[in-house]
Amino acid sequence: MQRTPEFTSVEGAYVALLRLATEGSEHHITARGNEAREVIGVGFRLTDPRQRLPYLAERKANPVFQFAEALWYLAGRRDLEMIGYYAPSMRASSADGIRLGGSAYGHTLFSPGGSTKQSQFDQVVELLLNEPDSKRGYLPVFKAKELADRRNPDVACLAGLHLLPRGGQLHMVCNMRANDLDCGLLSDVFSFTMIQEYAAIQLGLELGTYTHFIGSAHVNDRNAERVKRVLGEAESRPITPAFSFPAMPESTEGATIAHVLQHEEALRTNQLRYNAEHIRSLGLDPYWEQVIMLFELYRQIQHDQTVAVDPSLMAALDPGLRWLMERKWASCATAGGAL
Structure with a gap:
């Protein structure tokens, strides 16, 4: 029996699934007005879940949003005030214009609830600290009641996350009822592997493998041209950019998450502006300093509407993050090219 295909980074899995849905689709579907090509029941495994960013110029992955969404999840939030700033399109999924429902995975996972007043996440961590080989470390997200209202604009795509400590490592299995391969897959894998790594730290374990299973894996027809360009780039480029994502x-x-989000809010609301020296004085680990730098660069793009962002901040970014920012926004490319 063939095991789930393995990749060292999300980029390899992303390209392989795009190719599968483009060249070997099983169905053409129309769901909620979106025409798409679909394959049913696919999956992959990442041997190094930290390599959670794709370096494809045609895709223009957005590390600002990906860190913002991961932190939004880890903080157990569901408000549009934060996440809507980084992804205005998500506002269309809100029933009341204030908060999100099923797609606010972090609220389901990390918010305290029930008689124990512990979050699901904390309960599972406690279980696994006492029963390291347990098979019960499952974090369900999708709820049957989400289907009760057919007008519900925001039904969870994530069914659940399964934490499995084995041999000193924390492995995780993700089950998705559906994944938009071109748009949703990349941000989902980024956030879920961040949750996995965070869980590994709380359990005192090394990071293990990440396995991702999808019920409906699809590419929307409206994104077909971009997908074609991405596949063309992946096939034709002579050298694949090699950047290592830190631990x-x-x-x-x-x-730590709360501290980072205090600075995020100050920048998002344009109450403060930071330079690289200021960020280094905040008392954060260099890992989290990088995230604050991304948020400050985004503040400059959104609030200052600058032609060229602060070149000292661009110079201070890890090379992989700088590469992505330069390709995502022209103001970053101008600054990067001037260094």
Whole structure:
């Protein structure tokens, strides 16, 4: 029996699934007005879940949004005020214009609830600390009641996450009821592997493999041209950019996430502006300093509407993040090219 295909990074899995849905689609579907090509029941495994960013110029992955969404999840939030700033299109999925429902995975996973007043995540961590080989470390997200209202604009695509400590490593299996391969897959894998790494730290384990299973894997017809360009780039480029994503600090805890988000809010609301020297004085690990730098660069793009962002901040970014920012926004490319 063939095991789930393995890749060292999300980029390899992303390209392989795009090719599968483009060249070997099983169905052409129309769901909620979106025409798409679909394959049913596919999956992959990442041997190094930290390599969670794709370096494809045609895709123009957005590391600002990806870090923002991961932090939004880890903080257990569901508000549009934060996530809508980084992804205005998500506002269309809100029933009341204030908060999100099923897609606010972090609220389901990390918000305290029930008689224990513990989050699902904390309960599973406690279980696994006491029963390291347990098979019960499952974090369900999708709820049957989400289907009760057929007008519900925001039904969870994530069914659940399964934490499995084995041999000193924390492995995780993700089950998706559906994944938009061109848009949703990349941000989902980024956030879920961040949750996996955060969980590994709380359990005192090394990071293991990440396995991703999808019920409906699809590419929307409206994105077909971009997908074609991405596949063309992946096939034709002579050298694949090689950047290594750093490890999350072992000191990371809930208070760390809250501290980072204090600075995120100040920048998002344009109350403060930071330079590289200021960010280095905030008392954060260099890993999280990089995230604040991304948020400050985005503040400059959104609030200052600058022609060229601060070149000292661009110079201070890790090479992989700088590469992505330069390709995502012209103002970053101008600054990067001037260094």
